[in-house]
Amino acid sequence: MNRKRYVLLDRDGTMIVEREYLADPAGVALLAGAAEGMRLLQAAGFGLVVITNQSGIGRGYFDEAALTAVHERLRELLAAEDVSIDGIYFCPHVEREQCLCRKPRTGLVEQAAHDFHFDPKQSYVVGDKAIDVELGQAIGAVSLLVRTGYGAEHERKQTCRPDFIVDDLRAAAETIIADVQLR
Ligand SMILES: [Mg+2]
Ligand SMILES: [Zn+2]
Numbered sequence: 001m002n003r004k005r006y007v008l009l010d011r012d013g014t015m016i017v018e019r020e021y022l023a024d025p026a027g028v029a030l031l032a033g034a035a036e037g038m039r040l041l042q043a044a045g046f047g048l049v050v051i052t053n054q055s056g057i058g059r060g061y062f063d064e065a066a067l068t069a070v071h072e073r074l075r076e077l078l079a080a081e082d083v084s085i086d087g088i089y090f091c092p093h094v095e096r097e098q099c100l101c102r103k104p105r106t107g108l109v110e111q112a113a114h115d116f117h118f119d120p121k122q123s124y125v126v127g128d129k130a131i132d133v134e135l136g137q138a139i140g141a142v143s144l145l146v147r148t149g150y151g152a153e154h155e156r157k158q159t160c161r162p163d164f165i166v167d168d169l170r171a172a173a174e175t176i177i178a179d180v181q182l183r
Pocket of ligand 1 (some may be wrong): 009010012013014127128129149
């Protein structure tokens with residue numbers, strides 16, 4: 001088992017600007033503070049894994065090649081900020097397919113934990129929706145809701161009970177780095 005801890009990051013509305021069914025690499029825009037937050041986490045020794053629902057594939061709005069192009073652009077933007085993501089895991093399904101990987105279900109985390117040999121219970125989950133917080137709770141991780149993307153709306157409607165609510169990914173990183181010292 002890897003002693004390294006991992007932060008499991010939602011993509012849309014958490015790392016990059018939320019655009020419904022993003023399929024164009026030109027539409028990838030890092031949110032303010034996102035790259036800095038990820039850089040802080042990497043400097044503190046955390047691995048970074050993206051866990052994202054991409055039902056646009058299951059709906060036929062775009063294909064996996066388009067998603068790959070979006071992720072290549074994301075990696076390129078992050079590389080320019082000295083950030084390197086360890087892995088990107090996506091669910092291509094729609095709800096009615098009842099797959100095991102669509103958040104808040106845990107299939108993608110199990111795959112990542114298998115690939116990188118980490119304990120999901122020792123990880124942190126950061127996202128802008130209740131499903132992200134529910135994923136964190138399902139795997140026994142610490143969950144953080146960011147106010148970017150749909151996060152402020154989820155906070156206002158009290159749709160979930162995250163361990164922490166923070167403004168953005170940079171604040172999430174600072175919170176995680178402080179919290180991990182206490183564990
Ligand atoms: Mg999101
Ligand atoms: Zn799925």
